[in-house]
Amino acid sequence: QRVNNFPPGPPALPILGNLLHLSLSNPLKDFERLKNQYGDVYSIFIGHRPAVILNGLKAIKEAIITKGSDYAGRPQDLFVNAIFQGKGVLFADYGTTWKEHRRFALITLRNFGMGKKSMEDRIHGEIQYIHKILENSIGTTINPQVLFYNAASNIISQVLFNTRYDYDNDIIRVIIRCITEIPKYAYGAWATLYDHLPMIQNLPLPFREAFKSHKTLQTFISNNVTEHMRNRIPGEPKDFLDCYLDELEQRGADSSFSHEQLVGFALDLFGAGTDTTSNTLLTGFLYLMSYPDIQERCQEEIDRVLDGKSSASFEDRHNMPYVQAMIHEVQRIASVLPLSFFHNTRKDTELMGYSIPKGTMIIENLTSVLNEEGEWKFPHDFNPENFLNEQGEFVKPEAFMPFSAGPRMCLGEGLARMELFLIMVTLLRKYKFIWPEDAGKPDFTQVYGLTVSPQPYRMRVQVRMTQ
Numbered sequence: 508q509r510v511n512n513f514p515p516g517p518p519a520l521p522i523l524g525n526l527l528h529l530s531l532s533n534p535l536k537d538f539e540r541l542k543n544q545y546g547d548v549y550s551i552f553i554g555h556r557p558a559v560i561l562n563g564l565k566a567i568k569e570a571i572i573t574k575g576s577d578y579a580g581r582p583q584d585l586f587v588n589a590i591f592q593g594k595g596v597l598f599a600d601y602g603t604t605w606k607e608h609r610r611f612a613l614i615t616l617r618n619f620g621m622g623k624k625s626m627e628d629r630i631h632g633e634i635q636y637i638h639k640i641l642e643n644s645i646g647t648t649i650n651p652q653v654l655f656y657n658a659a660s661n662i663i664s665q666v667l668f669n670t671r672y673d674y675d676n677d678i679i680r681v682i683i684r685c686i687t688e689i690p691k692y693a694y695g696a697w698a699t700l701y702d703h704l705p706m707i708q709n710l711p712l713p714f715r716e717a718f719k720s721h722k723t724l725q726t727f728i729s730n731n732v733t734e735h736m737r738n739r740i741p742g743e744p745k746d747f748l749d750c751y752l753d754e755l756e757q758r759g760a761d762s763s764f765s766h767e768q769l770v771g772f773a774l775d776l777f778g779a780g781t782d783t784t785s786n787t788l789l790t791g792f793l794y795l796m797s798y799p800d801i802q803e804r805c806q807e808e809i810d811r812v813l814d815g816k817s818s819a820s821f822e823d824r825h826n827m828p829y830v831q832a833m834i835h836e837v838q839r840i841a842s843v844l845p846l847s848f849f850h851n852t853r854k855d856t857e858l859m860g861y862s863i864p865k866g867t868m869i870i871e872n873l874t875s876v877l878n879e880e881g882e883w884k885f886p887h888d889f890n891p892e893n894f895l896n897e898q899g900e901f902v903k904p905e906a907f908m909p910f911s912a913g914p915r916m917c918l919g920e921g922l923a924r925m926e927l928f929l930i931m932v933t934l935l936r937k938y939k940f941i942w943p944e945d946a947g948k949p950d951f952t953q954v955y956g957l958t959v960s961p962q963p964y965r966m967r968v969q970v971r972m973t974q
């Protein structure tokens with residue numbers, strides 16, 4: 508039963524709610540269909556639980572920016588909560604622990620070089636390893652998936668632990684498998700069954716893999732924390748873990764800071780920082796190979812701006828409007844976290860004239876803004892012109908929100924943007940990326956999970972003549 512003035516939606520069945528209206532393995536098309544039927548703000552029942560789905564810039568902005576604090580909670584009784592056990596930031600509810608940890612991370616990551624030179628050096632250091640792999644692939648084709656996963660996880664690993672792993676290292680292979688395993692189960696059919704059928708929660712069903720993967724990641728991070736506790740020099744932090752341990756010492760044991768929180772928090776950053784960035788890179792190179800004219804135009808701009816310079820710096824983006832537009836367009840089309848992370852209302856509130864009670868689950872459909880008609884010149888095409896004005900200058904429309912917005916907005920945005928820019932510019936400067944002749948047509952359909960990724964593909968790499 509929908510309460511008075513609750514957003515409209517399809518009639519719900521007892522127990523199942525609207526589950527039969529949704530493809531649990533990929534509900535994005537169903538969400539689109541329901542939006543066309545019920546409008547930008549509608550509701551569904553996932554089993555007995557009501558959820559409000561937000562679509563389009565106007566509704567999403569009113570909720571997560573204008574009334575940001577009302578909508579900044581996270582549900583606490585989902586499958587992901589059972590996995591993450593209330594630790595960390597990502598799935599933590601609004602409250603002192605979340606606030607203090609989020610603030611600490613934003614400040615620490617900034618001091619550690621988010622937006623500063625030293626972080627650039629770490630990213631460039633990692634790019635050298637990408638070069639080695641690409642150079643070895645010349646004359647053949649390569650699946651870039653493992654490469655980009657390794658690179659993204661190494662960059663965040665250096666921020667957190669001051670460590671990187673060789674690409675054939677067994678530990679990192681296992682860690683990346685675990686990071687990609689959890690999102691596969693987190694918002695899909697198994698998660699829904701787990702949430703609604705308590706009797707299956709302890710059975711040896713496929714969703715157990717997500718718990719196993721989480722345990723492996725937890726052990727990996729706990730070992731790093733123990734090693735840091737043994738070797739750290741208080742007051743002289745080398746990485747995020749050291750900074751946190753210094754902070755913990757200062758705040759004392761009865762604060763929201765603790766060793767268990769640190770493990771959960773580092774796990775969040777590691778996971779959130781790997782899957783998202785690598786899937787964006789994968790989408791980027793897929794499109795650049797499929798649109799060689801756009802690739803060439805980026806290369807012309809890069810050659811011109813970097814002429815005489817040994818490497819790109821993040822500051823160079825201000826002189827590269829077309830490259831900036833291309834990277835933003837990749838993020839727009841990739842929409843790697845299409846449903847963001849679910850929010851929860853913290854009090855009775857309103858949205859576009861509807862009443863939304865406290866404790867309602869909120870699903871913001873970011874894809875609906877990233878391809879909203881009326882907000883983009885070419886909402887359904889891959890076209891960097893979406894981010895260029897008539898003078899060819901870079902402009903960022905308000906509807907560009909792949910990092911979401913408001914109090915819960917992605918806290919790794921600065922790092923992610925720097926990674927995407929430096930990696931794409933450095934690789935495009937040195938190589939031409941070619942869709943293999945025998946690979947058929949590029950397939951742009953996405954594989955759905957908590958994060959979406961392109962279908963696996965192979966690429967051919969040629970060293971550019973201009974270099």
Ligand code: HEM
Pocket residue numbers: 596597598609663775776777779780781783784787843844847848849909910911912914915916917918919920922923
């Ligand atoms: C292209 C890359 C990335 C994209 C598209 C992305 C996108 C997002 C989105 C949509 C959210 C949800 C915001 C909300 O709930 O409204 C989020 C949250 C978050 N992201 Fe990212 N992200 C990226 C990279 C990163 C990186 C590199 C890190 C780590 C340094 C990171 C750490 C986080 C964390 C910790 C949260 C939770 C924030 C909170 O709940 O307060 N992300 N991200």
